[in-house]
Amino acid sequence: MSEIPTLPAAVLNALQQIVGDDKVRLDDESRSTFGKDWTKVYAPSPSAIVFPKTIEQVQAIVRLANEHHIALVPSGGRTGLSAGAVAANGEVVVAFDYMSQISDFDPVDRTVVCQAGVITEQLQIYAEEQGLYYPVDFASSGSSQIGGNISTNAGGIKVIKYGMTRDWVAGLKVVTGNGDIVDLNRGLMKNNAGYDLRQLFIGAEGTLGFVVEATMRLSRQPGNLTALVLGVPEFSAIMEVLNTFQAEMDLTAFEFFSEKALQKVVAHQDLQRPFETEAEFYALLEFENNNEETEALAMTLFERCMEEGWVLDGTMSQSIEQLNNLWRLREDISETISQWTPYKNDISTVISKIPDFLTEVEAVVNKEYPDFEIIWFGHIGDGNVHLNILKPDHVAKDVFFEQCHVVSTWVFEIVEKYRGSVSAEHGVGMTKKAFLPYSRSETEIALMKQVKQVFDPNGVMNPGKIFD
Ligand SMILES: O=C(O)CC[C@@H](O)C(=O)O
Numbered sequence: 001m002s003e004i005p006t007l008p009a010a011v012l013n014a015l016q017q018i019v020g021d022d023k024v025r026l027d028d029e030s031r032s033t034f035g036k037d038w039t040k041v042y043a044p045s046p047s048a049i050v051f052p053k054t055i056e057q058v059q060a061i062v063r064l065a066n067e068h069h070i071a072l073v074p075s076g077g078r079t080g081l082s083a084g085a086v087a088a089n090g091e092v093v094v095a096f097d098y099m100s101q102i103s104d105f106d107p108v109d110r111t112v113v114c115q116a117g118v119i120t121e122q123l124q125i126y127a128e129e130q131g132l133y134y135p136v137d138f139a140s141s142g143s144s145q146i147g148g149n150i151s152t153n154a155g156g157i158k159v160i161k162y163g164m165t166r167d168w169v170a171g172l173k174v175v176t177g178n179g180d181i182v183d184l185n186r187g188l189m190k191n192n193a194g195y196d197l198r199q200l201f202i203g204a205e206g207t208l209g210f211v212v213e214a215t216m217r218l219s220r221q222p223g224n225l226t227a228l229v230l231g232v233p234e235f236s237a238i239m240e241v242l243n244t245f246q247a248e249m250d251l252t253a254f255e256f257f258s259e260k261a262l263q264k265v266v267a268h269q270d271l272q273r274p275f276e277t278e279a280e281f282y283a284l285l286e287f288e289n290n291n292e293e294t295e296a297l298a299m300t301l302f303e304r305c306m307e308e309g310w311v312l313d314g315t316m317s318q319s320i321e322q323l324n325n326l327w328r329l330r331e332d333i334s335e336t337i338s339q340w341t342p343y344k345n346d347i348s349t350v351i352s353k354i355p356d357f358l359t360e361v362e363a364v365v366n367k368e369y370p371d372f373e374i375i376w377f378g379h380i381g382d383g384n385v386h387l388n389i390l391k392p393d394h395v396a397k398d399v400f401f402e403q404c405h406v407v408s409t410w411v412f413e414i415v416e417k418y419r420g421s422v423s424a425e426h427g428v429g430m431t432k433k434a435f436l437p438y439s440r441s442e443t444e445i446a447l448m449k450q451v452k453q454v455f456d457p458n459g460v461m462n463p464g465k466i467f468d
Pocket residue numbers: 081139156331334335344345378386387388
């Protein structure tokens with residue numbers, strides 16, 4: 001851990017007065033834990049960690065930061081993959097762990113109020129207890145917090161049916177960079193009274209203000225979710241499978257992963273292959289299996305795909321345990337491959353162009369770095385693929401990341417050509433900011449900077465994220 005960047009004594013005292021002595025931490029372990037997210041690229045170096053308990057305390061911290069020009073970094077579950085919540089430059093980290101209350105559930109509106117530090121799984125369980133469902137889900141649901149999910153507009157594995165976090169935010173309380181508290185949209189379904197400022201803060205990575213409370217929508221519980229895993233010989237066939245199923249059924253998920261990804265997961269987790277047949281890729285489909293006709297239809301479509309040669313083999317879950325195990329083949333990939341210090345890209349284009357896009361990206365990486373192993377997986381149903389390049393053992397971490405940075409330039413030239421996104425769901429943070437111009441025009445970036453100026457004129461809110 002680096003030396004503690006010093007905070008002026010007056011600021012430290014003021015922080016202690018705002019949140020209490022025991023809610024300001026300066027020790028190495030806390031600075032290392034709370035100063036970073038799941039990205040392994042930057043060394044954490046915050047000057048202090050503060051744990052507010054109330055919205056007013058957050059407001060007082062932001063006002064103090066403005067007065068003394070102190071940079072603040074918000075910290076939720078720190079599961080981000082773009083270094084959006086990294087404090088590498090002596091910033092004060094504002095951690096929301098003590099703001100984790102759920103309240104004001106309304107069964108008619110089907111909304112519930114969450115403080116920023118509510119963990120995603122906590123909300124999912126709460127919804128279930130009310131006979132309802134919070135559908136935004138991903139592998140890190142056990143640690144990610146609602147405030148972070150909103151600030152990154154988290155997506156996950158059910159976007160094809162339920163959309164992203166943005167679609168579930170009915171109201172938002174934010175402390176802006178000016179230190180104002182704004183209460184946006186008030187949980188309303190219809191509200192066309194001027195600009196919808198709520199949307200600006202969703203996905204803003206804490207650069208305009210800190211989300212302190214959100215009114216979240218809940219949905220009806222899905223019935224008898226059932227997964228199909230299908231082995232597909234080539235990538236283009238995945239699109240035929242997607243078309244075939246979507247033309248006749250509502251899917252709750254359509255994900256994919258490669259044989260290489262499957263081999264790694266099966267070797268490192270307590271899981272079996274879905275079937276013995278090897279295929280280059282696998283599609284994981286999920287649907288509500290509410291009656292015999294639906295199941296029969298799924299089987300008919302599966303057989304049609306086999307006859308066409310788009311699918312080599314497949315299996316369908318028959319119990320919740322089997323459903324969960326099939327899901328783990330997909331959801332455990334990210335954690336499994338983390339031991340190879342992967343270089344991550346989270347890219348998208350329109351769904352129809354994904355096969356050509358993926359072929360071009362793979363060709364460029366293979367040509368320039370033939371000894372790099374590529375692991376493909378992702379959310380094919382919404383045009384978002386994850387490209388993970390694994391670090392070869394013999395290459396040092398910093399050399400590897402430098403080489404990958406060069407690779408990224410080529411990858412993002414292809415992204416630009418396909419009018420895609422350099423960050424489909426993980427946000428820009430620090431890792432992707434150099435590449436923002438590949439998917440945002442100069443005018444767009446200039447407008448974003450003007451918006452930042454309006455809400456955070458002194459640049460204290462998560463500076464150095466999204467752009468400099
Ligand atoms: O680790 C990754 O590259 C992706 C993580 C996550 O977005 C997923 O879809 O599993």
